[in-house]
Every structure is written in C-alpha cells, then in structure tokens.
Amino acid sequence: MRINKYLATCGVASRRNADKMIQDGLVKINGRICSMGDDVNVGEDTVVVNGKVVSVVKHFDYYIMNKPKGYVCTVKDDKGRKTVIDLLPPSAKRLFPVGRLDYDTEGLLILTNDGDLTFRLTHPKNEVPKTYLVKTEKPVSDEDVQKLRSGVYIDGVKTKKCNIRLIESTKTGSKLHITITEGRNRQVRKMFEAVNNNVDFLKRIKIGDLTLTGLDRGQVRQLSAREVDYLLNL
Numbered sequence: 001m002r003i004n005k006y007l008a009t010c011g012v013a014s015r016r017n018a019d020k021m022i023q024d025g026l027v028k029i030n031g032r033i034c035s036m037g038d039d040v041n042v043g044e045d046t047v048v049v050n051g052k053v054v055s056v057v058k059h060f061d062y063y064i065m066n067k068p069k070g071y072v073c074t075v076k077d078d079k080g081r082k083t084v085i086d087l088l089p090p091s092a093k094r095l096f097p098v099g100r101l102d103y104d105t106e107g108l109l110i111l112t113n114d115g116d117l118t119f120r121l122t123h124p125k126n127e128v129p130k131t132y133l134v135k136t137e138k139p140v141s142d143e144d145v146q147k148l149r150s151g152v153y154i155d156g157v158k159t160k161k162c163n164i165r166l167i168e169s170t171k172t173g174s175k176l177h178i179t180i181t182e183g184r185n186r187q188v189r190k191m192f193e194a195v196n197n198n199v200d201f202l203k204r205i206k207i208g209d210l211t212l213t214g215l216d217r218g219q220v221r222q223l224s225a226r227e228v229d230y231l232l233n234l
C-alpha cells in the first residue's frame with residue numbers, strides 16, 4: 001500500500017497531511033526515512049512517525065461539529081491558537097478535521113480518523129457539494145449572482161459552475177446560500193472578492209444533505225452509522 005494511504009489508514013493524518021509529514025522527513029519505513037512514492041508491506045514493514053510505531057486502525061470514529069469562529073482547523077497550531085480538536089471530548093482527541101474551514105468561518109465540520117472518508121470528501125474529482133450561508137459587506141446585484149454562478153477567476157483559474165440563492169438584499173449587504181463542489185483555499189471569500197465585494201460572515205450549513213440540525217455553536221456529536229454510510233457514498 002502506498003505510504004500516504006497507509007498513514008491515513010492508520011489514523012495518523014489525512015492523505016494530504018501525510019504527504020507533508022513524508023516530505024518533512026518524519027516518516028520511516030524499517031528504519032529508513034521514506035519518500036513520497038514508497039510502498040508499505042502491510043503487516044510486515046515497521047512504520048514509524050515522529051518516533052512512534054503506527055499500525056492500521058480497526059475502529060473508526062466520526063464526529064460532526066458546529067465550528068465556532070476563532071478556532072483553527074488543524075491538530076496543532078504553531079501560533080498557539082485554539083484548535084477544533086480542543087472542542088472534542090477527551091476520547092476523540094486523536095481525530096483530524098476533514099478539509100478546512102478558515103479561522104473566521106463557522107459551521108459544519110467532520111472529524112474522523114478514517115483517511116478514506118477524508119479522501120472521498122476532499123478529493124476534487126468527487127465534487128462533493130458544500131453549502132454556505134454568506135453575508136456580504138455590500139449588496140450583491142443580479143449580475144454579480146450570474147457571474148458567480150457561471151464562474152469567476154481566482155488566482156487565474158475559473159471556478160466551476162455553482163448554485164446560488166439570493167435570500168435577501170438591503171442597502172448594507174446581502175444574504176445568500178452558495179453551493180460549491182470544489183474546495184479551493186478561501187474559495188467563497190475569494191469568489192466574492194472577484195465581484196468587488198467582501199464576505200462579512202461565512203458559515204457552512206451543509207455537506208451534501210447533512211446539516212447541523214440540533215447542534216449549537218461549539219457542539220459536537222458522533223455521526224450515526226447511516227450518516228457515515230451516506231457520506232461514504234456521496
């Protein structure tokens with residue numbers, strides 16, 4: 001099994017973060033620092049990360065969180081800021097967040113030690129729909145909505161078609177729902193910047209049809225088997 005997939009299967013990190021650990025030279029196979037494309041003979045090779053032997057996780061945990069703003073979506077923050085892991089119960093501290101919400105973004109976040117689910121939900125080819133509630137600094141015109149729907153340029157690359165529902169507009173700004181199937185860095189904020197606006201408030205309210213119903217800001221709960229199954233097949 002490819003080393004990054006193996007580390008995800010061991011609940012060490014998502015595949016993407018596993019790649020970073022490998023590049024940083026933190027991973028050894030049978031005593032030798034490994035490189036990106038290396039394979040592991042599962043059950044035979046000894047894999048060590050940060051000095052600790054890792055093994056395949058047989059039990060996966062899945063949580064849903066209503067992330068408040070002011071928390072970083074990493075396991076450890078270099079700047080000592082609060083992380084989403086701080087909001088998990090002690091028994092779930094070894095999970096990692098699936099994808100990222102910005103420090104200032106709130107809403108639906110999945111946390112798990114299942115690297116496979118992480119990969120499915122975050123790989124661009126799977127086009128998993130994520131819906132956000134957006135409040136903007138200035139009113140959004142119908143023309144802007146049209147532009148955002150058909151795609152705007154972020155860092156020289158056009159965004160894919162997306163769904164937008166303008167809920168209300170006043171002189172001081174607009175409220176919208178936007179559903180995107182990509183997960184580029186700060187995508188929603190940058191999309192509104194591309195039409196000369198700014199996002200004042202951003203909350204992820206759905207992944208597929210999974211919502212935050214019943215979860216207050218900062219609360220977490222375990223996902224049911226049915227919900228996990230739903231996400232694995234999205």
Ligand code: URA
Nearest residue numbers: 101102105186188189
């Ligand atoms: N888009 C953003 O701009 N920020 C997020 O946190 C998520 C999507």
